[in-house]
Amino acid sequence: MRLLQREGLRVIFPRNQTCCGQPAYNGGYRDEARRVAAAQLDLFPQSYPIVVPSGSCAGMMKHHYPDLFAGTPWQVQANDVADRVWELTGFLTEVLDLQLKDLGEPVRVAMHTSCSARREMGVANAAEALLGQLQGVELVEQDHKSECCGFGGTFAVKQPEISAAMVGDKTESLRRTGAELVTSQDCGCLMNIGGAFEKQGDGPKTCHIAELLWERTRER
Amino acid sequence: MSGEFHDGVVKALSNEALRGHLRRAMDSLIEKRLAVFPDSDELESLRHRCMGIRANALSKLPDLLVHLEARCEEQGIRVHWAETTAEANSIVLEILRSHRVERLVKGKSMVSEEMGLNHALEAEGIECLESDLGEFIIQLAGETPSHIVMPALHKSKQEIAELFHEKFPDIPYSDDVDELTAVARGILREKFMQADAGLSGVNFLVAETGTLCLVENEGNGRMSTTVPPLHIAVTGIEKVVERLTDVPPLLSLLTRSATGQPITTYFNMINGPRQPGEKDGPQEVHLVLLDNGRSRIFADEELQATLRCIRCGACINHCPVYTRLGGHAYGTVYPGPIGSILEPQKEGLERLGELAEASTLCGACGEVCPVRIPIPKLLNRLRWEGVRHDGSGETAGQGKRRKQSQALAWKGWSTLASHPALYRTAVKSASRFRRLLPQQLGPWTHVRKAPEIAEKPLRELAEEEGFSHE
Amino acid sequence: MSDARSHILQRLRAVGRAEESELARPVASHPWSREEKLQRFTECMSAVRADVHLTNEREWCNDLQQILMTKGARNLVYAPATPHGQILQSGLSSGDIELIPYDQEIEQWKSRLFDETDASITSCHGAIAETGSLILWPDETEPRLLSLVPPVHCVLLQADQIYSTFAEAVENQGWAEDIPTNALLISGPSKSADIAQVLAYGVHGPKSLVVLVLR
Numbered sequence: 001m002r003l004l005q006r007e008g009l010r011v012i013f014p015r016n017q018t019c020c021g022q023p024a025y026n027g028g029y030r031d032e033a034r035r036v037a038a039a040q041l042d043l044f045p046q047s048y049p050i051v052v053p054s055g056s057c058a059g060m061m062k063h064h065y066p067d068l069f070a071g072t073p074w075q076v077q078a079n080d081v082a083d084r085v086w087e088l089t090g091f092l093t094e095v096l097d098l099q100l101k102d103l104g105e106p107v108r109v110a111m112h113t114s115c116s117a118r119r120e121m122g123v124a125n126a127a128e129a130l131l132g133q134l135q136g137v138e139l140v141e142q143d144h145k146s147e148c149c150g151f152g153g154t155f156a157v158k159q160p161e162i163s164a165a166m167v168g169d170k171t172e173s174l175r176r177t178g179a180e181l182v183t184s185q186d187c188g189c190l191m192n193i194g195g196a197f198e199k200q201g202d203g204p205k206t207c208h209i210a211e212l213l214w215e216r217t218r219e220r
Numbered sequence: 221m222s223g224e225f226h227d228g229v230v231k232a233l234s235n236e237a238l239r240g241h242l243r244r245a246m247d248s249l250i251e252k253r254l255a256v257f258p259d260s261d262e263l264e265s266l267r268h269r270c271m272g273i274r275a276n277a278l279s280k281l282p283d284l285l286v287h288l289e290a291r292c293e294e295q296g297i298r299v300h301w302a303e304t305t306a307e308a309n310s311i312v313l314e315i316l317r318s319h320r321v322e323r324l325v326k327g328k329s330m331v332s333e334e335m336g337l338n339h340a341l342e343a344e345g346i347e348c349l350e351s352d353l354g355e356f357i358i359q360l361a362g363e364t365p366s367h368i369v370m371p372a373l374h375k376s377k378q379e380i381a382e383l384f385h386e387k388f389p390d391i392p393y394s395d396d397v398d399e400l401t402a403v404a405r406g407i408l409r410e411k412f413m414q415a416d417a418g419l420s421g422v423n424f425l426v427a428e429t430g431t432l433c434l435v436e437n438e439g440n441g442r443m444s445t446t447v448p449p450l451h452i453a454v455t456g457i458e459k460v461v462e463r464l465t466d467v468p469p470l471l472s473l474l475t476r477s478a479t480g481q482p483i484t485t486y487f488n489m490i491n492g493p494r495q496p497g498e499k500d501g502p503q504e505v506h507l508v509l510l511d512n513g514r515s516r517i518f519a520d521e522e523l524q525a526t527l528r529c530i531r532c533g534a535c536i537n538h539c540p541v542y543t544r545l546g547g548h549a550y551g552t553v554y555p556g557p558i559g560s561i562l563e564p565q566k567e568g569l570e571r572l573g574e575l576a577e578a579s580t581l582c583g584a585c586g587e588v589c590p591v592r593i594p595i596p597k598l599l600n601r602l603r604w605e606g607v608r609h610d611g612s613g614e615t616a617g618q619g620k621r622r623k624q625s626q627a628l629a630w631k632g633w634s635t636l637a638s639h640p641a642l643y644r645t646a647v648k649s650a651s652r653f654r655r656l657l658p659q660q661l662g663p664w665t666h667v668r669k670a671p672e673i674a675e676k677p678l679r680e681l682a683e684e685e686g687f688s689h690e
Numbered sequence: 691m692s693d694a695r696s697h698i699l700q701r702l703r704a705v706g707r708a709e710e711s712e713l714a715r716p717v718a719s720h721p722w723s724r725e726e727k728l729q730r731f732t733e734c735m736s737a738v739r740a741d742v743h744l745t746n747e748r749e750w751c752n753d754l755q756q757i758l759m760t761k762g763a764r765n766l767v768y769a770p771a772t773p774h775g776q777i778l779q780s781g782l783s784s785g786d787i788e789l790i791p792y793d794q795e796i797e798q799w800k801s802r803l804f805d806e807t808d809a810s811i812t813s814c815h816g817a818i819a820e821t822g823s824l825i826l827w828p829d830e831t832e833p834r835l836l837s838l839v840p841p842v843h844c845v846l847l848q849a850d851q852i853y854s855t856f857a858e859a860v861e862n863q864g865w866a867e868d869i870p871t872n873a874l875l876i877s878g879p880s881k882s883a884d885i886a887q888v889l890a891y892g893v894h895g896p897k898s899l900v901v902l903v904l905r
């Protein structure tokens with residue numbers, strides 16, 4: 001939010017927002033998802049862009065709201081909201097054409113692009129372009145980069161063994177890069193990957209890309 | 221199913237050798253596919269076209285089937301219809317009996333796997349020999365295919381070498397691939413000569429011309445459909461396309477998506493039995509069209525997309541879950557993403573609905589599917605069908621996965637999250653009392669630490685920073 | 691049995707017919723010249739280990755003989771009623787290669803065809819540059835198994851019969867109006883990667899494919 005504000009934008013944080021409804025939607029509970037999602041629709045009445053700092057929530061609002069609300073009284077409103085949704089890094093590059101000046105110490109960073117950011121929102125390049133602007137950041141690439149980290153929301157709970165195998169492989173790939181920091185545009189992936197590193201006892205730190213960009217470019 | 225699938229998962233994950241082997245195999249298939257699609261615009265326009273071809277065929281499916289039948293019959297191909305696999309098996313059995321067939325040689329056919337044909341025929345004393353090299357290997361091992369295109373994908377070279385040595389002790393042990401292939405060639409050539417009948421699947425049926433199209437590299441498909449005096453083809457009712465000109469683009473995407481080949485060695489188009497004056501080819505050709513749940517899938521506008529599938533296996537090759545498990549853990553005929561949408565619909569959600577949950581919805585499958593089946597979307601839809609209780613819709617086993625406790629939990633959650641004040645209180649207390657929350661969150665914490673809850677919720681921070689929240 | 695037919699059709703017909711999906715424009719064909727087509731065809735064939743030899747109407751018989759000798763073939767199965775069959779009867783000079791005519795039904799000589807033949811020759815119905823494929827339309831004079839059973843398969847291809855794509859061949863040759871009992875695309879020797887993804891040649895069909903391009 002500070003990042004956006006610094007660029008001269010007026011940032012509004014609707015106090016009543018809760019959750020986009022994705023967990024229930026992916027669990028098959030569409031009525032419950034719709035109930036929660038409907039409560040969000042009214043919060044964005046103006047025609048401002050809606051910037052979402054997590055790929056999967058953005059994907060839910062942009063691509064699944066129209067389906068979820070098709071044939072309901074909210075249909076028009078849901079489509080309107082969907083049209084205005086941006087994933088944060090996509091917004092920063094495409095709309096703001098953000099220029100960054102790195103003030104931080106040199107650091108090796110690996111980027112994990114979440115599956116929804118990559119495939120639903122199509123913004124895999126945006127985050128890398130932003131990181132590329134930071135002189136002090138050496139961006140390293142892990143093997144099987146585009147592969148899912150194994151989070152998948154309810155999947156991690158319903159299929160814990162498969163999820164564990166996937167996050168195990170993902171953390172190993174990330175570790176092999178020698179990165180000190182792993183970043184992502186998605187909170188779910190970070191929680192999954194970061195949690196696994198912590199349990200393993202060591203490993204790179206994890207940090208959301210918004211925080212990384214802000215911390216490295218802010219004047220102190 | 222639940223227990224079965226879970227056991228399969230645990231077994232597969234504990235097999236380190238299998239996991240390494242699968243990863244290498246999948247990596248190489250992904251790389252090969254990438255290499256034959258250098259131009260992503262060409263790929264996308266071809267995918268769009270192929271999706272259109274398949275969707276168009278489905279939009280006129282009953283008419284095309286009737287037309288196909290008429291064209292086939294005109295050319296001397298006898299057409300049979302089967303609603304169930306049992307019916308299909310007995311049709312095949314009857315044809316074989318009337319020709320006193322003792323030995324049947326088979327080309328690769330997933331529909332025959334679906335039918336459990338080998339068992340059905342062997343129970344009646346008819347020898348069924350798989351002639352595709354991969355199928356031959358797993359038949360020797362007494363296993364089922366673990367992949368729809370490469371049935372013996374799960375087996376390493378050494379395992380196959382040992383298997384051959386055990387089954388053919390007269391032949392000296394070798395783990396040289398060329399030598400192993402030569403052994404199989406020798407054995408199977410005899411069998412082609414002796415077989416009384418050949419059975420195959422079909423990749424595409426062309427309604428316009430009454431053509432059966434078969435795609436293969438080895439030549440066993442051609443052998444099975446040309447050498448014996450009788451040829452029976454079995455396939456699903458959804459395999460039909462309208463026109464012959466629909467075939468080239470589908471073929472191009474099929475082989476490139478499947479194995480990264482610009483084309484396979486053989487593309488075999490069959491339009492009838494041996495004609496007067498011809499010196500070879502079967503004297504009789506039969507086509508068995510199997511429904512087995514397909515017409516039910518057809519009835520749902522969204523789920524109908526499942527039937528566009530051309531069985532290329534690309535979704536399987538790109539699936540991170542399949543890469544960890546291999547095909548057998550699924551316990552179904554069709555594994556991987558295509559299996560996870562097809563099998564629960566065919567066999568019912570009650571038994572196989574769990575497969576739709578065994579996905580992170582990462583989207584890798586949908587991204588590569590040559591006919592653009594929105595697999596993640598269909599998985600999500602099947603999850604809904606599994607817990608849905610409004611009684612509408614066609615899917616078998618609808619609502620059968622609904623558990624009261626889960627339903628209540630989601631209901632509670634939705635109440636909370638649709639009432640901002642309540643939600644705020646809940647989040648706030650989670651922050652305030654975060655030290656009191658459990659550090660062990662069931663299976664999540666086996667390999668991860670429990671996530672820490674922030675000292676202050678984001679909203680509070682936002683307010684403190686003076687962000688507006690009109 | 692006819693019950694199944696009517697039940698299935700009934701169920702399918704009960705579903706409202708979806709809108710006919712509009713097909714995207716056909717993917718443009720390649721504007722390749724004759725030479726480019728030949729070059730592309732040759733590259734694709736070589737990539738799958740097929741041999742492509744450039745020759746002409748006068749010399750192909752000699753060239754064929756050379757190739758068969760280097761491959762160690764002692765005999766050649768052919769279709770005697772074809773024009774090239776006639777030429778072979780007088781043109782194949784060496785007595786080292788026995789000519790075996792495929793002039794009877796398969797049932798009469800199955801084991802000889804399978805066990806004793808080394809090589810075969812067929813004509814073709816053209817070729818496809820894009821994928822390196824031969825089009826074969828076997829018929830009463832040129833049976834289907836000629837191109838499948840003997841370990842070496844030789845094919846005569848007229849250089850001006852190479853189409854850019856499969857779609858172009860289907861269109862220009864009018865396949866839909868006049869399709870033969872069996873039509874084939876052959877793109878290399880028989881192969882498999884079913885053992886540990888390692889490519890092996892000559893699984894069931896020919897181990898070696900030789901294309902003689904006539905210019």
Ligand code: SF4
Binds near residue numbers: 528529532533585589
């Ligand atoms: S669903 Fe798509 S990718 Fe998967 S096998 Fe079918 S056609 Fe191929």
